[in-house]
Amino acid sequence: MTFAPLPRLIIEPLVRNALAEDLGLAGDITSAAVIPADHRSSLVMAARQQGVIAGLDAAELAFQLVDPAITVVRHIEDGSTVLAGDIIATISGPSRGLLTGERTALNFLGHLSGIATVTAGLVRAVEGTKASIACTRKTTPGLRALEKYAVRAGGGMNHRFALNDAVLIKDNHVAIAGGVAEAIRRARAGVGHLVKIEVEVDTLEQLREAMEVGVDAVLLDNMTPEQLRQAVAIVDRRAITEASGGVTPATVAAIAASGVDLISVGWCTHSAPTLDIGLDMQS
Template identity: 55%
Template sequence: MTVTPLRPALPAILLEDQVRAALLEDLGRAGDITTYATIAPSLAAEARVNTRQDGVVAGLELARTAFRLVDPAIVFTAHVEDGDRVQPGDSLVTVAGPARPVLSAERVALNFLMHLSGIATLTARYATEIAHTRAKITCTRKTLPGLRSLAKYAVRLGGGSNHRYGLDDAVLIKDNHIAVAGGVAGAVAAARAYCGHLVKIEIEVDGLEQMRDALAAAPDAILLDNMAPDLLREAVEINRRHAGLSPEAYGRAPGRVTLEASGNVDLTTVRSIAESGVDYISTSKITMTAPTLDVGLDVVTH
């Protein structure tokens, strides 16, 4: 049975502190002195947030929170939802209320919206490149400090998947861990003895012999680091034979070791990596190199 996943969501309580911190950083010690000096407190304004590029929207609730925290009297009307695809000229939001707070909240609201929409948009480009395969694009822990939960939310909106959120929610045994621990089998065994039964264990390998050692240790997942597509295909075949599965059954078989490819992933290579038969492709590019989506706020004049 194919299940269509629900759209990602973030609890409001996770958003407020981050938006509040951004507003306090921007307002500084004296508030928005430009607006205070030029706009009378009695004036009202209506403004529209429009996109100037194709993209995937992410961050609307952060924008809403920014306007609400500056002044609850601002009416924020979203015309799209997070995860929607938009085109140049599309109206995302209308805000209306006292002019001073509308203008003071503008930059923080747009910063979140542009940054997260940029991540969602780039992730969608990667996801489209590999949509004909079973592979999923997934993010890493390489995110801007303090914004990880938001960046990973944007990745999901773009059609990607999330890797671990931090050092505490899954085991990923990398080359340095293996070097210090003394080998693949010992590192996996130590992790299994230390962690609870719900904690997944993944181990990174950089060659097929190391992969065979990893399979014998029975981790939940193996990260194939910096392997060319030909080697990745061999790795998939080794995994299939180790699990005793036919080629037809391999892709949907429960319980087999999950294979993740990483390294040298970009929009020119991701298709060939996905076509090797791996399950996941991890890259930091979707969170660390995504350009912002060009979004602007324009006051409506009557």
């Protein structure tokens, strides 16, 4: 699967903020005191466990913003699968800058690679079905663009980036509007013709009501695989079907087998474990 890199214009403010947070008001006082100003080093960035890499642009930028004299030679690119011990990149330059940028670079790379890794696992689990794995808006505040990029690096798809991307009528919208059909009618009257409308339903009865009015997509919330199969039959390709809730590595294959088009997962961004990546002096 191919995916485009994020523009530097998006990445750089996030990396600058992270570096500023780490440097504080006095900078890296440890490296300044311990390391001679003219000392140079070469470091090897290597995986310590198997996973899928994402976030190399952010990691590289962390070093280069600290000191433009630092060079990064990549041995792989984002989206690549690594095994424990595989070398990801070699970073060379002034030692002070290398040590100052190290933690910020590894924070970005480890976090984003963790997201890509769990996403890739879910994608593998649904191979042979029509279902695609999608993320949600359950992202770290300020890091949504990077985290959704990491999902793409892992072979997944992105759901909405923000509230203005599309209409997603949730249970509280339905409750306030007075019903599924009324909520859809209000949404259709309130947005332009290019805006997609999706509605969340908890029951097959709500689904039938939604299909009578007409909608672009239905979010089938916390349904069993059997209920999902019935829902797919009711929709009969008249809308995109999305399963959400109760998705785990153990359940995702059965959910996909129901015939849904999408399976949305929040924890792949908000709870993915960091991929263990090390940065050590080159021997």
